[in-house]
Amino acid sequence: MIYKNIFIQGAGIMGAGIAQVSAQAGMNVTLMDLSAELIKKAIDSIERNLLRSMEKGRITLQDKADILSRIKLSTDTEGAKEAEIAIEAVFEDVELKKKVFNELDKICPSHTILASNTSSIPIGFIASSIARKEKIIGLHFMNPVPVMRGVEIIRARTTSDETFNIAMDFIRKLGKEAVEAVDYAGFICSRILDAMLNEAVRCVMDGNRPEEVDKAMKVCTNFPMGPLELIDLAGADIVLHGLEIMEEEFGDRYHPAPLLRQLIRSGHLGKKAGKGFYNYT
Ligand SMILES: NC(=O)c1ccc[n+]([C@@H]2O[C@H](COP(=O)([O-])OP(=O)(O)OC[C@H]3O[C@@H](n4cnc5c(N)ncnc54)[C@H](O)[C@@H]3O)[C@@H](O)[C@H]2O)c1
Structure with missing residues (x-):
């Protein structure tokens, strides 16, 4: 065609x-x-x-x-x-x-x-x-x-x-x-990725610095970019919405980390807002 x-x-x-x-x-x-x-x-x-x-x-x-x-x-x-x-x-x-x-x-x-x-x-x-x-x-x-x-x-x-x-x-x-x-919320990529991104936010809530969380995943597990950098790139609001939809489909294991909501309330949505876990100004 x-x-x-x-x-x-x-x-x-x-x-x-x-x-x-x-x-x-x-x-x-x-x-x-x-x-x-x-x-x-x-x-x-x-x-x-x-x-x-x-x-x-x-x-x-x-x-x-x-x-x-x-x-x-x-x-x-x-x-x-x-x-x-x-x-x-x-x-x-x-x-x-x-x-x-x-x-x-x-x-x-x-x-x-x-x-x-x-x-x-x-x-x-x-x-x-x-x-x-x-x-x-x-x-x-x-x-x-x-x-x-x-x-x-x-x-x-x-x-x-x-x-x-x-x-x-x-x-x-x-x-x-x-x-x-298959047509379940999050398909394959978001299902796996968002669970990891959510856990990365929890790592920050537990006292880890964002730089260290991202560095750990890059230098220890060979990720091309850190999970918090990825949230900043995608937009915290987009990630939160995704988690909420998957929580509805699969239950508590996708319950969004509260820090994600706090960032959104502050307008710190990531790169598109000039600030997220990192500063882009
Ligand atoms: N950002 C990512 O990393 C990513 C990755 C894969 C898929 N997605 C999905 O792609 C979609 C868009 O995400 P995005 O990151 O580009 O969002 P975005 O916020 O950058 O852009 C969304 C755009 O839609 C426009 N819009 C809203 N209502 C509209 C309407 N009625 N008619 C025309 N335009 C309208 C907004 O003005 C905005 O410019 C979402 O469903 C998201 O889940 C996002």
Whole structure:
């Protein structure tokens, strides 16, 4: 299948990343968010990434211009009417996602596949809010999208084989590797990762310094980055939401560490806020 038009709703960290890799793969992308300011932030980050790739000799100036020319910015959902695949990357909130999919279901042509980039919400929940239940799929891209090779692919019980095969092909065309995960909260990656991240926060609550927790995991267990650095990168709010969803599905073992809530109350969400476990100002 040839994917000419991809619609991405939500131009935060993940939406911008998915837009970049789709445009790099030659697809036309409409990247949508709620305001021109948010959209500008997204395209600025894509430009910075492409500039870095150019400086490393991976792409030419012309490639950069071509990739950017394939990304259309929008503050409405008109672009979804043309899309073969519409990908949702809004906040990790079940009700918001249901609302977004309900609208996409109404405006997209009947052949459009609806994909969610949720990192923890079962796709079956989202499927329950739409009519085309056979055309819903989870595509869990990893952060940072241009760098990470794997994408979890999650089918709801209602997802058809055809939708699954098209989504697999789409991932392949992006140059990524698909990993099939069963539709329980957190799939595979978030289930395992978030349990560890939560425990890292508890280590800090027990008196360990964040630098030491991260250093231990890097130099003693060969992790490429520390768990607290990862929370700062993903956003403490995103991690908390994920834990809450998994707590609902699996019980106490995902009960969020109180320090995580305290950080969020203080606005210390991580890199995107300039402060989390570390300072980014
Ligand atoms: N950050 C990560 O490391 C990571 C990794 C994998 C998956 N995810 C998942 O990806 C999704 C997005 O996460 P993120 O980190 O990019 O969040 P983010 O906060 O950076 O971006 C979310 C964007 O959605 C926009 N938005 C909210 N409501 C909208 C609406 N109705 N229409 C259009 N845009 C809307 C917001 O304005 C914001 O720009 C979440 O479901 C998250 O769980 C995140």
